[in-house]
Amino acid sequence: MALAVLFPPDRPLRLASGERLGPVQVAYETYGRLNGAGDNAVFLCHALTGDSHPARHRADDTPGWWETMVGPGRPVDTDRYFVICANVLGGCAGTTGPWTAGADGHPHGWGFPDITVADMVTVHRELVSALGVRRLRAVVGGSLGGMQALEWLLRHPDDADGFAIIAGTGRQSADNLAWNAVARYAIRNSAALSPGPAAEADSGAGLGTARMIAHLTYLSEQSLHRKFGRAPRREGTRTHASTTVQGDFAVESYLEHQADKFLRRFDPRSYLHLLGAMDRFDAFAVPDRLRQAAVLPEVLLYSFAHDRLFGPEHSARIQTELAARGLAARHEQDRTTDIGHDAFLLEVPGFLDVADRFLQGLDTCPRALCDDLVSR
Known part of the structure; x- marks a missing residue:
């Protein structure tokens, strides 16, 4: 795990609430190497209780939370991509949250300000910039991570060639x-x-x-x-x-x-x-920037039929809302497993195959080339 200190006191993070927070410490891990063009990075957004460790770095390392997805030969291939994963703002696995010290030197505790999914994405983007990434190949996330990926897509569509929103939602249901x-x-x-x-x-x-x-x-x-x-x-x-x-x-x-x-x-x-x-997140209630995008990114929505938290109807709604904004997203649904929401973290061959093909498809048309083709 590495630590980055972002948003210094003279340039603090302005939260969606209007409060300011700085400096912000971010715990993150990287896998693979950033290429010379700075455009082969994949950013992974973790779920509610996840952290910055999605996979082992070596055989004797502690297993990560997404071993099925990340690693050599896996869909998020660490031999091909520069992979970044950061503990979210407000977390307790190294990133600034209630447990960290405030300006007075004491832990924020209950005084830690309210945060939003948009605030998490703001911190992610600052980290990406600090690491020298010029453009992301993809943003990938499941559950709360899917919320982050959707927020990133709607507000910053030019940041990546593709977005994969897995077992996610645009807003919480009453249930x-x-x-x-x-x-x-x-x-x-x-x-x-x-x-x-x-x-x-x-x-x-x-x-x-x-x-x-x-x-x-x-x-x-x-x-x-x-x-x-x-x-x-x-x-x-x-x-x-x-x-x-x-x-x-x-x-x-x-x-x-x-x-x-x-x-x-x-x-x-x-x-x-x-x-x-998560509860305050309402992705399509806030103006988006899709129509200002130079080129609309590729979007994969993936859901699981037996997911009783964010089932297929959540992804279907995202697809409909995106279509109304001129973005055709692909929605794939798995019916082979009855595990439920946690299926996205496990070895589900059909799901992993779709994720692999989605990312490889982004490789076949690098953004610079796609931009050129569109301009013709």
């Missing part, structure tokens, strides 16, 4: 908002968020509950049934003797494990800020 409201309620009412001295004594109860709620939206009912059904809890997985406190079933111990693991790596304040950014 999505409701699940996030329950998660917020759980965190807000935990000891960690109580006012006064107890505020720093995080019991983890709220954030753990929020993680369990979210995890259920990432998996389909079919995949949960196939994996667990009504199988009993394994020996040694209880932390309390009473079945009233902890039920008898394996699916409960699985969710408890996901919650406990999450508490070791995530900050509840970051989680709330990122949830808020």
Whole structure:
């Protein structure tokens, strides 16, 4: 992981809220090499609880969150592309967020300003410029990462040859908002968020509950049934003797494990800020710049039939909205897996093949050549 310090105090980041923030520290990782023309870079946008480490750099490295997509011979081929991934603004994996120090030297904590998906993209673009990239080959993201890719497309369409928006949405549905409201309620009412001295004594109860709620939206009912059904809890997985406190079933111990693991790596304040950014995102309610683009980029929308978080109807709406603005986007849908939303992170051959062909298609017509062809 590398760190970049952007937006110095004399040129702070102006957030969508109007507040200013600076300097901004950004944790990022790169793979491959930037070519002489500075135009072979692919920017990866991570999901809600992701970070800047999508894949291993070497065999003994820690596995990343998108091993199926990134690496030599993978769709985002690190032998071919200069790949960049950065922890989002407001995150807790190295980038400025509630956990980092403010101007007074103390952590921002609850004083950290509200952020938007647009603010995240502003920071990404500044990092891309600082790394010497002249033009991106593609911006690729899933879930919250797909929101970032869509925001980037609508407001800065000339930045890249192509945009891949995977299992994404242009705005949250009422169902999505409701699940996030329950998660917020759980965190807000935990000891960690109580006012006064107890505020720093995080019991983890709220954030753990929020993680369990979210995890259920990432998996389909079919995949949960196939994996667990009504199988009993394994020996040694209880932390309390009473079945009233902890039920008898394996699916409960699985969710408890996901919650406990999450508490070791995530900050509840970051989680709330990122949830808020997702809930406020309404991509097509804000003027876009597509009609000002020199050449419209290629756009891939990819959805999964059994995704109960951002299913095919979300991608279909994005496609319709883009078409109304003169941009024909391709929408591919996978029906081969019933895993659910998390399918975009896993080995789904049809999906990976489509992503590979999309990126290779961008390679066959470099932007400079395409610009020349259009001008003729």
